[in-house]
Amino acid sequence: MDASLQNLVNEWLAIDQNETTRNEVINLVNVGDYATLEQIMHPRIGFGTSGLRAEIGAGFARMNELTVIQASQGFAEYLIQTVPGSQEMGVVVGHDHRHNSQQFARLTAAAFLNKGFKVYAYGFLIHTPLIPFSIKNLKAAAGVMITASHNPAVYNGYKVYWSNGSAIIPPHDKGIASCIEKNLKPLVWDKDLVDHHMLANRTFATDLLKQYWSQLHEFHAENTFSLDMQPLEFVYTPIHGVGLPFVTSALTLFGEQADMTSVPLQDSPNPDFPTVKFPNPEEEGALDLAFKQADTHNIPYVMATDPDADRFAFAEKINNEWRRFTGDEIGCILAYFIFQEYKNAGKPVNNFYVLSTTVSSALMKSMAKIEGFHHVETLTGFKWLGNAAAELEDQGKFVGLAYEEALGYMVGGIVKDKDGVNALLTFLHLLKRLKLQQLSVTQVFIEISQKYGYYVTRNSYFFSRDTQKLRGLVDALRKKSTTNGYPTKLGNYNITNVRDLTADYDSTTVDKKAKLPTSKSSDNVTFELENGQVVMTIRTSGTEPKLKYYICARGSSPEEAQKNATGVCMDIKNEWFKPEQNGLGEP
Structure with a gap:
């Protein structure tokens, strides 16, 4: 065992108070499994704009009681430093049903209580949207939801919300990460503290x-x-x-x-x-x-x-x-339905907004242009959509829908995050409206496409435990040509424009700088083929070991759009990422 790994192991054994995870590390040391020790100890689990998400288990790179306590202590300290009165405002803590979720939530609550925070702790299983809703209605400083969303069973996560009820955006992620690094020693390790502490409120839930x-x-x-x-x-x-x-x-x-x-x-x-x-x-x-x-x-x-x-x-x-139906198709159908109901009620069209992300279908942009309502594009992730929606509502605008292609929908302004329950109720009422008109959803989507254009999206991913390999494959695209570095062709298509939100580059702007916010923490590169016939984004995930691609192709017919999308999908596999050669998995 090298010195750096030995130091991490020593640090772990000095502060971990959970018998199961301590023994897991001790057993690996005893059998000399240094490769696994390296994997679970380094690098430390990263705190990003989605908080934490990783496999459950021992080690600084995993989700466990120690890393949850460290994250909570750092987050609490950051709130004290940046939000005046945050301790009195309090934080909301909830959890889902995943392995260790309840324990992680109780330890999160204890860490905040120990820092002098009022804590609103849900004592039963909740769906994630209740956390941002509770923050808004309690006027709390922040919230934490213990969940790994739709990840496999071996995962858990720590999702963080800000005082506006939206998931955090930069620079809060880096600020919180810095505070975590300065608060690694556990100050309290008590799962029962939330049951009797004077600052713990466990009676608020019914009213909320x-x-x-x-x-x-x-x-x-x-x-x-x-x-x-x-x-x-x-x-x-x-x-x-x-x-x-x-x-x-x-x-x-x-x-x-x-x-x-x-x-x-x-x-x-x-x-x-x-x-x-x-x-x-x-x-x-x-x-x-x-x-x-x-x-x-x-x-x-x-x-x-x-x-x-x-x-x-x-x-x-x-x-x-x-x-x-794909996430984009559902989003466009929902937007169409909500807008029609809004317009038919005699409300002002110029006050109606729909938000979607840079990797969502261009069909929404076309719909907005023809119908005359506003369409706003944000970076990928509901943290950007929620914050943008909050800003618009503060200006008195009506945000009918915000959506991302990964089946996330924010209907109205009740929650500044995606809410599957609200989306389901909305879609049920859409179905009932269509039933009165004797129409199927498929028929309506055909009508939407005929009116606004034929667009087909093709989204998928490659996966590998070696996240550096995934980032390296994207970085290699920046060195494909001798002109600006980026590739100029893909298959039979000319690449006419490139936007790289990692490298702060946009070929369409005068100064070649990106207009949208940029970040080096993950990759996000968009290629426009044949002046917009196909738009494709390549990005590494911030929450999963995946290299994702999003293809939106248009055509004069559904068949042509599908052909374009399928062709580009095959080209990026065969020419750029070569999954078999590079040891990448596919769904």
């Missing part, structure tokens, strides 16, 4: 939930629901997550709970997600049991939320085949 349901009812009564709507059957699955009681309560608001048929094998929270390979509704196979349940009951609609119920998915049975 009443407010959440009240605001949801008020928004939908005004914007999506009408009394002429008739019952409509659909199948719903929470994919072993926390969603079912929250979806049931949402349906009760308008007496629609009888519309839902659930999936018994996936109804209850189960941290092992035993019936799916990945608990992500985007992944193949995740909705198979729901499809089977729907077929059994002859129901043509399936809806789903991911395990922490902040994402929403939809599928429709057409011509005896299930069609899963």
